[in-house]
Amino acid sequence: MPSRLLLLGLCLSVILVGSLSAADDDAPPPSPSDNSGPGFKPLYNGKDLTGWKVLDGSKEAWKADGELLSCVAEGGGWLRTAEMYSDFVLRMEFRIPPGGNSGVGLRFPEKGNPAFAGMEIQILDDDADKYKDLKDSQYSGSIYSEVAAKRGALKPTGEFNSYEITCKGPQIKVVLNGKTIAEANIDDYKKASGKYKPLAERPRIGYLGMQSHGSRVDFRNIEIKDLTKPVVDPNTRVAMQYVDLVEGKGPAVPPGARVTMLYTGRLVDGKVFDSSRDKNKLVIKNFPLARLIPGWQLGVPGMKVGGRRKLIIPHQLAYGEAGFPDVIPPKATLVFDIELLDFE
Numbered sequence: 001m002p003s004r005l006l007l008l009g010l011c012l013s014v015i016l017v018g019s020l021s022a023a024d025d026d027a028p029p030p031s032p033s034d035n036s037g038p039g040f041k042p043l044y045n046g047k048d049l050t051g052w053k054v055l056d057g058s059k060e061a062w063k064a065d066g067e068l069l070s071c072v073a074e075g076g077g078w079l080r081t082a083e084m085y086s087d088f089v090l091r092m093e094f095r096i097p098p099g100g101n102s103g104v105g106l107r108f109p110e111k112g113n114p115a116f117a118g119m120e121i122q123i124l125d126d127d128a129d130k131y132k133d134l135k136d137s138q139y140s141g142s143i144y145s146e147v148a149a150k151r152g153a154l155k156p157t158g159e160f161n162s163y164e165i166t167c168k169g170p171q172i173k174v175v176l177n178g179k180t181i182a183e184a185n186i187d188d189y190k191k192a193s194g195k196y197k198p199l200a201e202r203p204r205i206g207y208l209g210m211q212s213h214g215s216r217v218d219f220r221n222i223e224i225k226d227l228t229k230p231v232v233d234p235n236t237r238v239a240m241q242y243v244d245l246v247e248g249k250g251p252a253v254p255p256g257a258r259v260t261m262l263y264t265g266r267l268v269d270g271k272v273f274d275s276s277r278d279k280n281k282l283v284i285k286n287f288p289l290a291r292l293i294p295g296w297q298l299g300v301p302g303m304k305v306g307g308r309r310k311l312i313i314p315h316q317l318a319y320g321e322a323g324f325p326d327v328i329p330p331k332a333t334l335v336f337d338i339e340l341l342d343f344e
Contacts, residue, residue: 040091043081043208043222044069055080055114061212069210069219071102076212078105078114084268086205086312086335087168087227087243093160093220099128100157101213103144106167107206109269116196118206119186120144121165121174123217125157137193141174141181145193149174149182160220168227169204169245169310169337203270204335205312228310231298233317241312242299245337248307253289253343255301260285260342266335273327283341293318295334303340311336 043051048064057077063070071079085107096102101124108118122142124131136142141149141163153176155161164175174182189199210219228241253259261284264275276283289297295313303309315321315331323330 040089040223040225043224044219049079051082052079053082054078055207055209057212067220069222071210071212071215071217074212074214078209078211080105080108080114080207080209084205084207085167085224085226086241087310088166089225089227090165090167090208090222091163091224092222093162094123095160095218096123096125096157097215098125098157099130100125100215100217101131102215102217103211103213104163104165105207105209105211106165106172107203108209109203109206114207114209114211115144116194118203119146119172119199120211121163121182122149123211126151126154141176143172143174143182143184143186143199145196146189146199147172147182147184149176150179151181153177153179153181160218162221168243169308170200171245197270201270201272203268204266204310204337205268205333228312233294233298236316238314238316240295240298240314240317243310244303244307245310246306246308246339248304248340250305253301253303253340255297256288256290257301258286258288258344259300259340260287261300262339262341264337266337267329268333268335286342286344296336296338299336300338300340303338305340305342308337308339311338 046067049062054062054076055078058075061071061073061076062079063072103115103120103123105114106119106121108114114120122138122140122144124140126139136148137145139149139151140154155177162177166173170185170187172184172186173180186199192198228243230239230241232239262276263284264277265273267273289300295311295317298317299309299311313334313336315333318334319328319332321331323332
């Protein structure tokens with residue numbers, strides 16, 4: 001029996017324009033492997049809070065002052081990016097006073113506490129006496145409350161420290177002052193330490209931000225490298241993004257091939273709506289790409305056998321404005337983790 005994804009894909013091929021699913025169009029979808037990703041770009045312009053929004057707090061608690069972007073008062077909540085990010089390398093420097101406490105939010109949604117609705121990389125004066133009884137996963141560099149970081153790389157309070165945080169698919173890596181202090185595959189964390197969602201169920205795309213936690217914190221040199229690559233549908237000019245998690249070997253899948261694949265499909269909030277991995281379903285087996293949703297038709301070509309790829313597909317290339325009853329909300333962006341087992 002075909003999986004839900006196949007059934008939804010077949011329905012969509014009727015709902016949307018037929019040319020989106022034609023494997024033998026005069027202008028076939030471009031291969032994602034032809035694109036190259038951007039380099040680092042600053043997230044702070046050195047002048048004001050353009051590109052940032054305040055979540056659950058007061059804008060007056062945040063100050064743009066030359067090279068510094070600072071939390072200067074209590075009640076600032078979170079300062080978050082205006083844009084969402086999926087897979088990236090985030091770099092920044094931070095400085096805290098004695099007893100200081102803050103954090104870096106990753107992939108968090110519009111609503112909810114970023115530390116638990118998404119993820120937080122802790123910033124803390126680890127040596128302060130008032131924090132001596134915290135659990136290991138509450139010190140600097142930890143994925144807050146879930147994954148403990150190695151200690152000893154943090155510089156004394158009053159000095160700037162540097163973070164390099166990489167999110168690529170389910171892999172999270174935290175480097176503090178040049179030392180790798182935490183690495184985790186969040187797919188492995190299926191139980192949470194508290195009442196919140198386990199890491200495996202949290203979003204794979206979302207906002208980035210910094211936390212106001214009652215003490216002054218200075219940030220500078222905030223920059224990001226987006227690891228995703230765009231591919232544009234030649235008919236609608238709508239773009240989607242992808243990132244290769246595992247490269248694979250051998251020849252690349254051409255447009256219009258028949259593919260055998262594993263997959264997991266998530267909504268933006270992290271909810272899994274279908275998976276061939278977790279429910280003992282049949283894989284997509286020797287199935288024509290032309291009969292799957294347009295985002296797959298664009299995102300699969302260029303993959304190699306054994307390869308694993310993450311697709312971020314806007315609603316125009318997925319299930320449209322209507323969605324799919326009880327499964328896909330209207331205008332839903334979808335995040336797929338796919339693995340190519342074979343193709344013809």
